[in-house]
Amino acid sequence: MTVNPTPDKDDDMLAAEYALHLLSPAERAAFDDRLDVDGALRARLADWSERFAELADDIAAVDVPVTLRARLEKAVAAPPAFAPARQSGFSLARFFGGAVLALSIGVAVVTLLPDVRLPGALAPDFFAELATPEGTLLIAAAYSEASGELQIERSAGTPPPGRVFELWVIAEGNPVPVSLGVLPEAANAVVQVPEALRTVLPGAVLAISDEPPGGSPMEGPSGTVLATAALTEA
Amino acid sequence: MTTPEDIEALILATASGDRGAFLSLYDATGAKLFGICLRVLNDRAEAEDVLQDVFLKVWRNAERYKVNGFSPMTWLITVARNSAIDRLRARKARGESLDVVADLPDGGPSPEAAAIAGSERARLVGCLGELKPDRAGAVRGAYLDGQTYQDLAKRYDVPLNTMRTWLRRSLQTLKECLSR
16 A cells, blocks of 8 residues: 555656666666665566567567577687676666566674685685776675685775665575675675575675665665676686 | 466476577577467568577576566566567667568467466456457557557557556556456
């Protein structure tokens, strides 16, 4: 039930216009920004998208020239075969087009790391580099399966005044990103990854978002996702 | 027969880098998505080019499917349609108006599409039938042909704001019908 039906109704119309691609580029961009933080809006969009997709049922399939399949086969065969989600213009909206499911996993503990390196036996075996296309943020992450520790080294970028960076993992099987904690002000930190997440971390996508102090007040990032990168084997 | 579950399984396998699954996904859905690109762009070469982009996006971003809340075909259709509309708008921005009036016939759903369509579907078309034909036509024009408010205003020869008001009212009526 809603106490204020008018904005809901407006949002519903806006979501329908967005789904139809009728909004102006500026309106579309503003809607994308809202999708990043508004789960109800994402659900409205998913609902309209499903409804409108019915219209596509009437579009007949058309045989594609066979050369395209060969081109695709070649494109995906070229190593590196799979490089998920390290792209400019990443929008959370595309990640979260629809309803978000509940998930409760304890937030990881982030500790400050004095400038000490781990012993060789626990050398990290998965790496990710989280960077904005403009180079305004550069965070290297290194994960050791043996120790369950994720080392973070921030070589460029600080949060805006009164904001913090929060680290997330987008793992297979988890419908929403899971917080790995708020990054400290110091450039280096070690995240002790919770047991439940250790098996999924290799190959998972890490993300950094801009959040209020204390981190996102909601499940999943509430602010802009600044960079994402997959943790890939060294 | 390709079920939504099959399509979903192929998307999930693609997300884990399974090239065979990716090509199977292409085999199962490529012709349908080509039809959608062609409907929006009305140019085979351009539609083929966009379709290639669509599948490369699917290959790179398949892991996003899991968290977006769309059903598998809706996700693929949305990726294809958005890519085609982006290309259409870019073409218009370059001033290359093909002055397209979509002349592709609205065939009935292909057996494949009918198989893929979920049981929840087929309500929208019924609700569109409750609108005046020109109003329903505007909704279809926006979805199927990627027409903008400007295009629609021109097509129906009404001022832009009138078109906007019309369409929003139509959407409201649709919503009420779908909620019944």
